[in-house]
Amino acid sequence: MGAMRVRTGDTVLVIAGRDKGKQGKIIRALPKERRVVVEKVNLVKKHQKARPGMESGIITMEAPIAVSNVMLICPSCKTPTRVAKRFTEDGRKVRVCKRCGAVIS
Structure with missing residues (x-):
């Protein structure tokens, strides 16, 4: 879980x-x-x-x-999406749209 x-x-x-x-x-x-x-x-x-x-x-x-x-x-592509977690260059963990790849704030 x-x-x-x-x-x-x-x-x-x-x-x-x-x-x-x-x-x-x-x-x-x-x-x-x-x-x-x-x-x-x-x-x-x-x-x-x-x-x-x-x-x-x-x-x-x-x-x-x-x-x-x-x-x-997703706020950028306006479609229902699954969410991935990724690390940015400065080491922060962010949520990412699985469809368009945009960072979700």
Whole structure:
């Protein structure tokens, strides 16, 4: 089980499950559980009890999905891609698009 190749702020495409085909930005990454929370994907209803500063009711929120069900969209070629890790000349490890070879920040 290696490191997750997506991180918070990346745009991803959902490739499996109920929301297959949707795109969104990663709001939160949960590396220990190997899950990510993507905006407007995997929406669930939650019954919330009133607390000080919050109101009660049924709220809609994003639930985590497995990282294996999302694919990173390369910022330069705008296509879903797999990610490689490479070292630069100055010794930094960077993520690289497998399709176009561009460095993903």
